[in-house]
Amino acid sequence: MADRKEPAWMQELRAKAQERFDAMSWPTTSDEEWRRTDVSGIDALSFVPAPRADGRTAGSANAEGLAGTLRFDSGRPVEAGMDQTWKDRGVRLMSLADALEEFEKPLSDIFDEGVDASDNRFTVWHYASWSHGAFLTVPAGLEITEPFLIDFTESGDGVLSSPHVVVVLGEGARASVIQRITGERNGSDERILCNAGLDLRLSDAAALQYFEGQYLGPQSLYFRQARTRGGRDSSLRHYDAALGGRLVKTRIDCGLAGKGSEAFLNGVYYCRDGQHMDIRTVQRHHSPSATSRSYYKGAVASGGRTVFQGLIEVDPGASGTDAYLTNRNLILGDAARSDSIPTLRIGNNDVRCSHGSTTGRLSEEELFYLESRGLSRNESREMLVLGYFEDLLDRAPEAYREGTLDLIRSRLASAA
Numbered sequence: 001m002a003d004r005k006e007p008a009w010m011q012e013l014r015a016k017a018q019e020r021f022d023a024m025s026w027p028t029t030s031d032e033e034w035r036r037t038d039v040s041g042i043d044a045l046s047f048v049p050a051p052r053a054d055g056r057t058a059g060s061a062n063a064e065g066l067a068g069t070l071r072f073d074s075g076r077p078v079e080a081g082m083d084q085t086w087k088d089r090g091v092r093l094m095s096l097a098d099a100l101e102e103f104e105k106p107l108s109d110i111f112d113e114g115v116d117a118s119d120n121r122f123t124v125w126h127y128a129s130w131s132h133g134a135f136l137t138v139p140a141g142l143e144i145t146e147p148f149l150i151d152f153t154e155s156g157d158g159v160l161s162s163p164h165v166v167v168v169l170g171e172g173a174r175a176s177v178i179q180r181i182t183g184e185r186n187g188s189d190e191r192i193l194c195n196a197g198l199d200l201r202l203s204d205a206a207a208l209q210y211f212e213g214q215y216l217g218p219q220s221l222y223f224r225q226a227r228t229r230g231g232r233d234s235s236l237r238h239y240d241a242a243l244g245g246r247l248v249k250t251r252i253d254c255g256l257a258g259k260g261s262e263a264f265l266n267g268v269y270y271c272r273d274g275q276h277m278d279i280r281t282v283q284r285h286h287s288p289s290a291t292s293r294s295y296y297k298g299a300v301a302s303g304g305r306t307v308f309q310g311l312i313e314v315d316p317g318a319s320g321t322d323a324y325l326t327n328r329n330l331i332l333g334d335a336a337r338s339d340s341i342p343t344l345r346i347g348n349n350d351v352r353c354s355h356g357s358t359t360g361r362l363s364e365e366e367l368f369y370l371e372s373r374g375l376s377r378n379e380s381r382e383m384l385v386l387g388y389f390e391d392l393l394d395r396a397p398e399a400y401r402e403g404t405l406d407l408i409r410s411r412l413a414s415a416a
Contacts, residue, residue: 007100009108017115017128024121031120036307036339037249037278042221044122047160047193050075050131052097067146067175068093068136073153075132075161086144093148096133096164103135106168110199114227122249123225126162126195133164133197136177140170140203147176147211147397154183154216157190164197169206171231176209178400183217183244191219194245198226202234204258209237211400215407216244218274224250232258232287239396240267240296241404242277243411251280256290256318267296268389270408271336272415273303280309281325285318285351294325297392299385299408301415302333310342312353319350326356330388332415382412 006014026044027034052075062069062081070093071079077095092099100107111127118124134150154161165179179198183190194216202208216222222245230236242248254263263283271277283292292312300306310325329338342355362384370380386405393401 006097007104009104010100010111013108013111013115014128017118017124020115020118020124021121021128024124027120027122033280033309034120037247037276039247039249042247044193047158049129049160050156050162052131063149065146066149067144068148069151070095070134070149071151071153072132072163074155075163077132083146086142089142090139091137091142091144093134093136096135096166099135099166103137106201107135107166110166110201114197114199117227122195122223126164126197126223126225129160129195130162130164130197133166135166136175137168138170138173138175141172142170143174144176147178150177150179152181154181154192154194155190156192160193160195162195162197164199166199166201167208167210168201169203169208171203172205173203174207176211176397178211178213178397180213180215182215183220188217189219190217191221192216193221194223196222196224198224200226200228200236200238202228202230202236204231205233206231207235209239211239211396213241213400213404214244214248218244218246218272220245222248222250226250226252227255228252228263229255229257230261230263233260234258235261236263238263238265239392239400240265241400242267242269242279243404243407246275248275248277248279250278251282253282253284254292255284255286256292257286258290259287260289261287262291264292265294265296266392268392268404269296269298269306270411271298271300271304271306272411273301276305278307278309280311282311282313283323283325285312285314285321285323288318289320290318291322293323295392296326297328297330297389298338299330299332299388300336300338301411302335304336306338308338308340310355311345312343312355313345314347314351314353316347319348321348321351321353323351323353324355328357329359330385331359331361332385378413382409385412
């Protein structure tokens with residue numbers, strides 16, 4: 001299928017991003033954020049960009065229990081459905097390619113901000129080459145209890161895939177989204193470079209729950225930049241499950257731009273032998289009386305390496321800030337390594353900000369207790385590891401929670 005002609009503003013933005021890309025170098029271990037993640041051995045430009053497929057897809061019946069569904073297969077939108085009630089009230093869930101003209105104003109502002117804020121070559125590369133994506137907007141005052149599902153299946157050996165998702169909530173709107181990125185086959189040896197982007201925009205008093213899962217194959221590379229911004233009295237709850245990929249480097253940059261806004265960033269990750277995961281969270285307090293929490297838990301098998309970098313940044317005018325970040329890691333083998341680097345940058349004295357980090361192993365006493373009750377060593381280990389993640393997953397939708405736990409269970413079984 002031939003590439004669809006994009007609006008002039010998007011062509012100009014891609015050119016602007018490409019110009020910045022050409023002027024940049026790839027990140028090195030001399031850059032603080034990349035000090036523990038060496039990408040010098042990656043020939044990123046050898047990956048062939050996925051074609052920008054036409055955004056249009058025929059509608060289909062929506063699955064029960066979901067407000068709307070949008071599925072992509074190798075960059076092509078293959079299924080789209082939404083409850084007619086929400087369509088009639090102005091909710092839109094569509095491919096990003098379809099949204100470029102109808103929603104030019106919010107999208108051009110969001111993309112332009114993204115290019116300007118890009119501080120490394122991977123991120124600006126994404127804006128120059130994004131290939132497919134989803135757009136969801138919920139008008140002011142609507143409260144939608146069922147989640148929307150945005151599902152990306154990526155495939156193709158040596159392919160560069162650059163999906164982007166944008167969610168915009170009007171004043172007082174409430175919604176939840178499940179987003180999944182998976183390889184074509186779990187355990188596939190395909191080498192995919194997935195360079196993803198996510199933008200979440202919450203108007204005053206809006207509330208969003210966003211459940212993000214990355215389940216690529218063991219040879220794939222995954223880079224993701226997420227940017228969020230919340231207005232006055234808005235509420236964001238973001239959940240992140242990172243289980244796939246050989247190399248993972250992600251950042252979520254959360255801006256609390258309105259007085260009384262709140263953001264809760266939660267994440268789980270399981271790192272297997274040969275995997276390297278580098279996860280960064282940024283809580284930026286721009287306005288007074290805002291609250292943020294970052295809580296990430298990881299388990300690292302022998303031969304795995306994880307890095308967690310958390311930053312709380314408070315502007316001088318953001319009095320009354322209440323912020324906390326914590327990272328906990330469970331070491332499952334002698335050759336596992338986990339680094340945790342929390343950081344505070346405080347520009348106001350009237351704040352409550354702190355951080356915490358713990359690293360430990362499974363309790364031999366707890367393992368012995370379970371074994372004494374008839375469970376095998378592997379069954380006891382599985383029960384303790386799954387229980388370790390339970391507090392972060394127990395409030396997630398069943399499909400997201402059970403899918404994540406099933407994958408962790410299979411990782412544990414393969415390592416036994």
